[in-house]
Amino acid sequence: MTLPDVRAYRLSPEVVAPLRERLPHVATQTIDAIMTEVPAYAEAFTGGLGAKIERAVRTALGTFLGLVSRAYGPEPQSSRGYAPEPQSPLAPALEAAYALGRGEARNGRSLDALLAAYRVGARVAWHELAAISVAAGQPAAIIAHFAELVFAYIDELSAASVAGHADELASAGRARLRDLEQLAQALLAGEPEHALLAAAERADWTPPRTLTAVLVPEHAARGVVDLLDKRTLRLSEELAVLLVPDADGVSRAAMLGRLRGRTAVVGPPRPWLAVKASYDRAVRTREIAGMPAGRLVDTEDHLAALVVTADPQALADLRAKVLEPLADAPKLAETLRCWLRHQGRRDEVAAELFVHPQTVRYRMTQLREMYGDRLRDPEWTTALLIALST
Structure with a gap:
């Protein structure tokens, strides 16, 4: 069934008046049901997040009744993907739903619990609102129409939370990528240990025992990164520089096997704080041996040439x-x-x-x-x- 656009419908004041009067009771019942049926929020309601969720529930219910009971007139058009302009009656609830979605992402949670809470909230709120409407003597057609509006409204809130969750993940992802790039730059610049440790902490990156510098063409970097340890750092300079964790011993042989047939220069493994030495050797080997297309160049195969050309x-x-x-x-x-x-x-x-x-x-x-x-x-x-x- 296709739900109506909740912004396009109006209910008469006499239909809405008894609902508004009982709004605090409906909000309490809705919150109690969410705490009972969505375990992820049972503990959340006891902390600071609980107050935010409770406010969001009350705001959502109040906004809904205000929306469907307002005077007829043109609806302000949206310039954003999830919400109308701030002057729209929908704005307070959608902004709250958007913020909830961002908060879930910021706390490392998926949207499963929040969307479940919306479903429970819609069901309970509709049950309570329908009971009030029946007691007030509203006809079945009005009550059925009201049900459509409730679930259309919940769809709007869910969409706003999904958008907030996605935006927060994208924002956090971009910020972490910047932190990881800055860490790679600091490593290749040979910055002091305290600065490197601080950069690793900012990037939420656990230092490995060793790092190995790998040079690859920029256009091929994404395909190569997919073959390597997920902790691999990447920096784009003249070429893409990949700093691969713990690729020593048997792990080095495995890495070289995965890179066989690709255009790359692989430096030696070095303690992670000293990876600049691996990078410098890879650069020198590229100067000596070149970087033939489709060929893997291992710096260990060019040690003699590196020695005799050192000066x-x-x-x-x-x-x-x-x-x-x-x-x-x-x-x-x-x-x-x-x-x-x-x-x-x-x-x-x-x-x-x-x-x-x-x-x-x-x-x-x-x-x-x-x-x-x-x-x-x-x-x-x-x-x-x-x-x-x-």
């Missing part, structure tokens, strides 16, 4: 020092690199370079003329290998 200026000086004779001889440089990697095994060098072994011999003769006995010096050959491999 770029020192590496540049090393290359200038040991590779000076090869400045205009790229083929000789490539041959020397292969020769060092294969520890002088000429056939293997030739196979890698796709040349004849005699070509390798000829080039190595040229290199010995350039470097002399230094090609037999372990420290010098190590320096050459580093310079040629970076």
